[in-house]
Amino acid sequence: MKVDEDSGGMWCLVMFDLPVKTKVERHAATVFRNMLLDMGYAMVQFSVYVRYSPTQTGNRTSV
Template sequence: MKRDEDSGGMWCLVMFDLPVKTKRQRYAATVFRNMLLDMGYGMVQYSVYVRYTPTQAGNRSTVKMIKDNLPANGLVRILHISDHQWSTAARFSSGKRETSEETPDFLTLF
């Protein structure tokens, strides 16, 4: 039987709660969010970011960077899901079902 991660690309989902009571905490949270954007993640919801890679190995390499840059007292959960699992997720906006995002195309350089 084929495992999900063998069936195509993988999505790395980063979910976090960061303290934002002080100016310093808000700044650290902004720096963390900007780091995720710089790493190629896109915002799904305010504290949920996602990135697609053709293999799970591409996602594993970013876990250390996220861990090393997590602000003090921040909580993070990193989840790797298959492209198939991502495509079957239900999405709703204002009570109406939305279609899933397409798998991103990647440019191959020789």
Template sequence: MALSAYRLMWMMVMFDLPVSTKAERKAATGFRNFLLDEGFEMSQFSVYMRFCAGSPQVDARIKRIRGQVPAKGKVQILTFTDRQYQTMVCLEARTKREPGTKYEQFKLF
């Protein structure tokens, strides 16, 4: 089956976690490190993104994230297609830049 920009997915995890106490800071850092270990990259502070091969992979990652959410705070997950990702407008220091790097297709044979 050919790759389709409408089936390939992106995940955006946004979170607002309390960091008032040492325990809260430790929980927030642990959650952030979990996202990094899962292959997410920081897009902005408290916003992490990851490319996924399709809906089944997205569902599995959401399930894993659910199990790691700290007791306090708020976590939101947004999923969208690769085609939608390509239409993202990124502004940095008043200049337009292209969205993050695109995935590369690996050939085994």
């Protein structure tokens, strides 16, 4: 991904550990991961997602 370092943008990194012992918990974790993907995040590892926003405001509104 090409990023203009002088643009004033920023990276948003989401790291999480959710309970997945029961079927309900696994479903909730899957819904959460899919929500991150729908918001434009890319999966780096199973529980680590990242997104670049060209403006700081873009990441602030998603958090």
